Amino acid sequence: MEFSRLRKFTALAGVASLALVAAGCSGGGDKAASADNPVTLTVTTFGTFGYEDLYAEYEKQNPGVTIEATNIDRGSNARTDAFTKLAAGSGLSDVTAIEEGWLGSIMEVSDQFVDLKEYGAEDIKGNWVDWKFKQGTDPNGRVIGYGTDIGPQALCFNGKLFEAAGLPSDREKVAELFGGKNATWDKYFELGRQYKAATGKAWYDQSGFVWNSMVNQMTEGYYTKDGKLNVEGNKEMRAKFDMLAAGTADGLSSNQTQFDWGNGKAFVDGSFAVHVCPAWMLGTIKGQLESAGGGAASGWDVADVFPGGASNWGGAFLSVPKSSKHPAEAAKLAAWLTAPEQQIKQSAAANNFPSTLEAQAKIVEAAKPNELFNNAPYGAIFESRAEGVIAQFKGPDDSVIQENVFGPALKMLDSGKGNADQAWNEAVKLLNDLVVNN
């Protein structure tokens, strides 16, 4: 409603901010920052990044650098923010975080980002796990993003609920229960039915995350390696969809809202007992438990096992857009933030798992327990879960397919408004409407 009334004010504000920007740009150029040549760098991150202390540290080490940080609540909103600014041709922060899920879209316009090889990317290439570095490299070999964290998936479970259902609650025993190294989705759903029979309660929070995990695990996801859509007529994907649909139809889904969970209440009231956990999810769950007044006593724990084998979901990159006024300074900051030493600190602050080998090793070595998750040695667990992860090719519309095509179809299942056939057909129809004939 405020559109028309606010128009004039917006225009004024726009003029004012242009003036400010013009004033702000007057100094500098791209000389190295120093006390005599102050530089302000803007950084945009999303979700739980855990960079606050690192910014202060960097400012202290580099006199003349001021960091203005923005954090957007979640990846999908950061995507909108980044796309809008790319389309507008200005406004992207000097250092912009990109999520793996929409990296495919960014790759289509990778020429709008600085090639970090010009700022020494080759020298530090060996820091990262191989596939993470490759993901940040565009088809022409330009490096447009330094990896921050990765999302190897483990299985979170609620020990208290497991005990009440007569299942083992010790994390090693739980890993064995699911089949250890040979854990399968069949076993996962079988245990779910067993749990449901014992307690009458749901097994997982909603179908969407389970589906993401299943798809991320496949060698080829929504796209084939050469960038063709790979959904319609994909028998392997359909079989997984049917398996999930059958589980949901048996009442294994608690039909929660993603990233909402009743403001976290679903994590403390025993609505569901297992949760797929890419490393960064521990940070998300921490936030949910805090907002619902839960804590270590809520019973959550994480086991070194994942149905169907190794899987990676998410993780982010830091990139420097071409529109940046201080690309050298920005690249330096991005490299520093993603260096092993800082990744360890980030991991401690944000509960995620680093993408550099050295940082991973150090975290395993430190064996710091995660108090919120029943003192689980998360470093060792995720290091073990990261083994065998293959980076799947992400196409330009990957995140649209995940959220706008399969989102509604899976909700149909969760809310009992359709069976597997109807939901799959809906997904195919949406795919044609939203992606193929867009």
Place this chain on the structure above:
Amino acid sequence: MTTTLNRPAAGKATATKPKPTFRQRLNVLDMKASPYLYIAPFFILFALVGLFPLGYTFFVSLFDWHLLKGQGEFVGFQNFVEVLQDRFFWNSLFNTVSIFLISTIPQLIMATIIAAVLDQNLRAKTFWRMSILLPYVVTPVAVAMIFTNMFGEQYGLINNVLSSFGIDPIMWKNDTLPSHIAIATMVNWRWTGYNALILLAAMQSVPRDIYESAAIDGAGSVRRFFSITLPSIRPTMVFVIVTATIGGLQIFTEPRLFDPVAAGGTARQFQTTVLYLWEMAFQRQNFGKASTIAWLLFLIILLFGIVNWLISRRIATNGDDRGAASRRRRKRSLAASAKADDAGLAAQGAGAPESTPRSGK
């Protein structure tokens, strides 16, 4: 002033026109151009932030235009054809109109009633007036977040209260009608007070003596409200209805935040047209089609605005029929008197007895 300036010239030959001095020319320029300069800031701003975007949006709508990759092929009206055949476009239009009707109508009725109550002699007037404006001060984002929480399906306050009465929880987010009601509630909560205050201002300018004479004539308070208050605030009413219509058809924030993951509900059950436009531009990245939707929405709002204006004009004049008739009669008699004047006849005050002011016109 002109005469003083002209004086020296007056002595010379009067056949040729005197050449205007610099000051004179400046003066003329001042008279002719200044008013335009005074109103120019608005029109320059309007051209910059109103007219130009409108034209540019139309330009974009004629192309295949990718959000990130930019301008593509010229496709003429192909985007319009495709959007008009798009089931989601019509779905969004249905949702928009539905939410608009559920919100605007009760909102305006409530606002009028509240304004009428506030127009009475109340104690602590300012307190009451400020109170009803309070929701307007809260940002829509905060409103949407609080209401979204209350309307939660499994943990929301409203369903909790309902279940304590043994009523089944209402699917505020997944069912179409309940979700529309939920969103309309947020809109109403925010805008009722604002509209009430504008209507109140209009009501205050109605001369009190009309009410007094009506009361003496035996008109009750309901009668006075319908026969005096409503017709008197007609222009304001039209303004409120038109702005409410424009706003109501552009609802975005509330449905956007009601489901923060998908754009307007998983099955688009409360996706309004603006939200669909947003999805088209920033999720599907089809800027051409998004511009097309923007233009279609613009045309639809224009249409609604015109229809609304016509209807509200009719409704508001209904009680005023006699007034209109008397105006017509007066016009006729005035014309007649003019003729009579020409004929050299005195026909004074032909329309005077009828032209007692009604409804302040």
